[in-house]
Amino acid sequence: MSYITPLSKRKGLQLFGSPNEIFLIIAIAVLSLVIGFTNSVFFSIATPFDLLRSSLIEILFALGLLIVLVSGGIDISFPIVGIFAGYTTVVIMLNLGLDTYSLWIPLVLAAIVGAILGSVNALLIAGFGLPTLIATLGTTGMFRGFLLSYIGSVYIANIPLGLDEFSTADLISIQTGSGTLARLHVLVIPVLILAIAIAFMMRRTMFGRTIFAIGGNEESARRMGMNVRWTKARIYMLVGALSGVAGILYISLQRKADPYDLAGTELEIIAAVVLGGASIMGGYGTVTGTILGVLLINLIKDNLILLGIPGSWQRAAIGLMLLIGVMSQAIADKRRAKQATVIEEDAS
Amino acid sequence: MFGTDGISKAFGGAKALSNVSFQVTPGDIHCLAGENGSGKSTLIKIMSGVETPDSGTIILGEERLKSLTPREAVAKGVQVIFQDFSLIPNLSVAENIALSTDLLEKRKFVNPARNREVAAKALDLIGVDLDLDATVQSIPVSSKQLVAIARALNQGVKLLFMDEATTALTRKEIDQLFSVVRSLKEKGVATVFVSHKLDEVQEIAESITILRNGVVTAEGPIADFDRKAISLAMTGLDVTEVRLAPEVPSDTATVLEVSNISSKGRFKNVSFSVKAGEILGITGLLGSGRNEIAEALFGMTAIESGEVSVKGTPIALKGPRSAVSAGIGYVPQDRLTQGLFLNQSIRRNVMASAIERFLGAAGFIKGAEINDTVNTWVTDLKIKTDNPDNPATSLSGGNQQRVVLAKWLAMSPSVLILNGPTVGVDIGSKREILEIIRDKALEGMAIVIVSDDIPEIVQIAHRVLVVHQGEVSAELTDTAITESSLYKELAA
Numbered sequence: 001m002s003y004i005t006p007l008s009k010r011k012g013l014q015l016f017g018s019p020n021e022i023f024l025i026i027a028i029a030v031l032s033l034v035i036g037f038t039n040s041v042f043f044s045i046a047t048p049f050d051l052l053r054s055s056l057i058e059i060l061f062a063l064g065l066l067i068v069l070v071s072g073g074i075d076i077s078f079p080i081v082g083i084f085a086g087y088t089t090v091v092i093m094l095n096l097g098l099d100t101y102s103l104w105i106p107l108v109l110a111a112i113v114g115a116i117l118g119s120v121n122a123l124l125i126a127g128f129g130l131p132t133l134i135a136t137l138g139t140t141g142m143f144r145g146f147l148l149s150y151i152g153s154v155y156i157a158n159i160p161l162g163l164d165e166f167s168t169a170d171l172i173s174i175q176t177g178s179g180t181l182a183r184l185h186v187l188v189i190p191v192l193i194l195a196i197a198i199a200f201m202m203r204r205t206m207f208g209r210t211i212f213a214i215g216g217n218e219e220s221a222r223r224m225g226m227n228v229r230w231t232k233a234r235i236y237m238l239v240g241a242l243s244g245v246a247g248i249l250y251i252s253l254q255r256k257a258d259p260y261d262l263a264g265t266e267l268e269i270i271a272a273v274v275l276g277g278a279s280i281m282g283g284y285g286t287v288t289g290t291i292l293g294v295l296l297i298n299l300i301k302d303n304l305i306l307l308g309i310p311g312s313w314q315r316a317a318i319g320l321m322l323l324i325g326v327m328s329q330a331i332a333d334k335r336r337a338k339q340a341t342v343i344e345e346d347a348s
Numbered sequence: 349m350f351g352t353d354g355i356s357k358a359f360g361g362a363k364a365l366s367n368v369s370f371q372v373t374p375g376d377i378h379c380l381a382g383e384n385g386s387g388k389s390t391l392i393k394i395m396s397g398v399e400t401p402d403s404g405t406i407i408l409g410e411e412r413l414k415s416l417t418p419r420e421a422v423a424k425g426v427q428v429i430f431q432d433f434s435l436i437p438n439l440s441v442a443e444n445i446a447l448s449t450d451l452l453e454k455r456k457f458v459n460p461a462r463n464r465e466v467a468a469k470a471l472d473l474i475g476v477d478l479d480l481d482a483t484v485q486s487i488p489v490s491s492k493q494l495v496a497i498a499r500a501l502n503q504g505v506k507l508l509f510m511d512e513a514t515t516a517l518t519r520k521e522i523d524q525l526f527s528v529v530r531s532l533k534e535k536g537v538a539t540v541f542v543s544h545k546l547d548e549v550q551e552i553a554e555s556i557t558i559l560r561n562g563v564v565t566a567e568g569p570i571a572d573f574d575r576k577a578i579s580l581a582m583t584g585l586d587v588t589e590v591r592l593a594p595e596v597p598s599d600t601a602t603v604l605e606v607s608n609i610s611s612k613g614r615f616k617n618v619s620f621s622v623k624a625g626e627i628l629g630i631t632g633l634l635g636s637g638r639n640e641i642a643e644a645l646f647g648m649t650a651i652e653s654g655e656v657s658v659k660g661t662p663i664a665l666k667g668p669r670s671a672v673s674a675g676i677g678y679v680p681q682d683r684l685t686q687g688l689f690l691n692q693s694i695r696r697n698v699m700a701s702a703i704e705r706f707l708g709a710a711g712f713i714k715g716a717e718i719n720d721t722v723n724t725w726v727t728d729l730k731i732k733t734d735n736p737d738n739p740a741t742s743l744s745g746g747n748q749q750r751v752v753l754a755k756w757l758a759m760s761p762s763v764l765i766l767n768g769p770t771v772g773v774d775i776g777s778k779r780e781i782l783e784i785i786r787d788k789a790l791e792g793m794a795i796v797i798v799s800d801d802i803p804e805i806v807q808i809a810h811r812v813l814v815v816h817q818g819e820v821s822a823e824l825t826d827t828a829i830t831e832s833s834l835y836k837e838l839a840a
Contacts, residue, residue: 216438283438
């Protein structure tokens, strides 16, 4: 027997953020056309390859942040965790004379260092129940100070061989008409695999669903029998490990280890994830949206100059994008709240 | 058999329950009634394993237990559906129902197809059809409740407590809930409605247990009780519901004039006027628009067309500030979030709306005058506190509502709008609050009471408007205002 007709036919609309993703694709397409018509250099196979290269590391950081945002928290310590783990890995390897061609050693090492730093966040947030913004703001300062005082503050130009070599590992390289070499970095494949794995984790595992549930209503999640504290602890350790991997890969692509790098990138990563549809209030967000958000931010960042806008406006533009993302969420929430008061009683 | 036998529980020195026994058998529909603070919640907490009793036994089927953990309670089939339902708003209906089983089975992976199947089966058991993929936040309150019931059923519920289950439902949705509860009965689930709003529950419950101050004051088949007997057992007071509405002087002037106000999707072409000393009741089912009309008169919902005037002067209701400056006071429905600064002192709460009248030179607050005024209100409205500097949270529901009343009366409005003035207030306080309202009318204040509490409207109002689908569908005056005539209009 059927008693109820659902109020809304918008099936899982917010859950998969599909209208938002379509909007991002349109925004990327329109922006590309505008840039291309302003400057025809843009229409080259080198452009998407370069865009991907500059986005890959950010995608790794952004996926970590996505997990945190969905759980209803925020993490601003990930850039320092990334560079701390990457730089420390390089220092350890060089001191131990591990100047090998191996790529696994630095990756695993950086992931471990990242996870250790992440567990400090986990202890503060899951253990002591501190607000996530304050906890990660505090650890950002602590980690930076510790890195510069105890591990090193000098720029290292000679990074281990494996990392150095990886920076030029191309999947595809095409000679373009204009004579430049368009290169697609091989990293695109592991990042894609990782993105799929995280999407699977978020949708199909109890861990992932618990993250969504905590972001939706922490108290209800607890009453359902979910282990809220342990899930939060795992989130911050996982994000630490992921940031560590991103940090060492960043060092590899840059072919230098500079402990002052990455500072301030949290602004554009947060902007990208929020534009990608992850709710700043928790409970919503997708991997696809996050990747599109990073691509859009990088497209803007890399091409402002082609549009005749001075490079000094870059950060202002990204800040504006963040506010647009948050504002559109707030407007959507308000509209939803308004809908709820409409009289639903039908004639009876 | 489920229930308790001689349960006692004290917090600090205060006895929350003493020697409480109640029993239900599988398939029973029972009502656990009592005012706020009577011990209902403590009893639920003991049955669901949240609190441990000091003495007595918990009866669960064949087992006699001294204590229980929350996990054991769920395993033995005890479930409580709280007013907030404890659902996850951003997850789908299917997941909200099925994830708890996944958790019980300690699964590491979730399978959407299996979850949908599990959820569909559970909904089918209670004869309900819901969109499995809709997020819980997008479905109406009544459907959320059904999701919570389906989830409980899925976890093998044998004894289901429903806390104030009918409060947020429309009449139609209540009927639907009742048919679901009847289907639970056929499956041998015992349902216990925990409520202080008895009109609806009386309809479905077969037996009743009434608590007062932690003691069972009455129990038996519900057919043996009429409303008067229930309220006597709940309050210990023989509260007679007499009409309190005083005579309106025939020659007084119109204070509030509302002509043809409309707001799209909320209400349309609403007109009425209220004279000084008159009490106008506005009633309607949940979702009828009565609440929106009340909010609109205080500038909280936009009026798109039509006119509101106070004492002959048209006013522009741009927000609560403009309403206040036109002399309109508003006692909101939800005093916890809209009516009180809960952590602030009683004194500050009382003065919040009238503060501008106590400003001296250079805008400094005149403390001594305020103290005198607050003390007068505390005495006049019989607010039970030993110190007005205690926070509002220290008061009971009835006394908090008096503080909200005092706050608005202190600014001497010419029109006072009260939205659900006695929701969640015990019967004794309710009578006194209605008397305060009547006295203010006698002093010449124009009063609008918006409420779905029919007996209350009958007691206090001179004139009643019935709102249906955003329009005034009937107007009753004086002797035509009876409970049966109003129920008839509401059902029409």
